[in-house]
Amino acid sequence: MTQPARPGVRSGEQLLFLTDDQLRQGIELMFFAYRDFTADPDRILDAHGYGRAHHRVLHFVNRRPGLTVNELLAILAVTKQSLNRVLRLLVEDGLVASRVGRRDRRQRNLTLTETGRALEAELSAAQQARMRRAFSAAGPEAVQGFRQVLEQIIDPEMRGRIDRLLERRE
Amino acid sequence: MTQPARPGVRSGEQLLFLTDDQLRQGIELMFFAYRDFTADPDRILDAHGYGRAHHRVLHFVNRRPGLTVNELLAILAVTKQSLNRVLRLLVEDGLVASRVGRRDRRQRNLTLTETGRALEAELSAAQQARMRRAFSAAGPEAVQGFRQVLEQIIDPEMRGRIDRLLERRE
DNA sequence: CTTGGAAAGTCAACAAGGCTGACATAAAAT
């Protein structure tokens, strides 16, 4: 995965990190890393009869307990039909609780049950273990760069929406 | 996406970048960034009647012209039935050429046709544009860290296999 | 030279998880 800069294609400035080779390498790294990044939770999910979509719901409901369906839809950016299919199963199976909103009774506030928290913790542990090893091996400065680049890859509007939905809570 | 380190959970050393919050943030960034990262080519592919799986084939065949089916299978890590479905269409449509190997006539050497190269270039341009903007905004040192962390996320065996298949050519 | 195994291709069936479109109900907002 490591390749020397192409000789002779040197621009006048320090822009060697923007060569086609570097960009291609970044693109391929995203593909391979994302695949392995999802592999550990996928195995666990499979053993429990769930899929990656269920993982996402568990993650974000755990992340923001009391989240509404609409907020979850905005985060996941899928159709409500698609979300509903996995959410319904999680509610039926007793991993997610769906309660009528107090202020707005049309809304449903989602939380994890004890069982849901347990599975979420198991999935999270696996994913965090891989991330921790990677962070650890790469070092704090690399982690800083990793975050900066990934943030920039995200659409600006989506960046704002995520901040609104996940960070600042009214 | 930015959150302060939790107070009180400070280990004696400089391991603050390994806190649960930092790991969780890294995990979420992978999810959001990968999604937007694939969005541009997905739109183009859709307009041409292809999917993400076709993109991967075009990418790696372009990357290593003459690649065999087995090598491609090893890179993509899918079943041959799954690969064959998309590969067959690309060959039928005249984007990929499949030629009997010279040394080993059981093998098929895959290359892009002119049409295939054109679509690959279009897809690549879109993906590179996003990556270039991100790299540019984050700067060369961040890019270095980005690469280091992603490399570490990949399974070591897969890392070796990729190097063998994509870098060193006999 | 024969035979075993490797490379490629194919058929069938299934599952996950996206999508669209059409509707239904309850509750809030106007």
Next chain:
DNA sequence: ATTTTATGTCAGCCTTGTTGACTTTCCAAG
């Protein structure tokens, strides 16, 4: 009183992954 919003649901389609079974071609080792 009416319209809009939040949620849920049915039905059907598509892509892309899976397993399992089987064939053809061809290399390589006995």
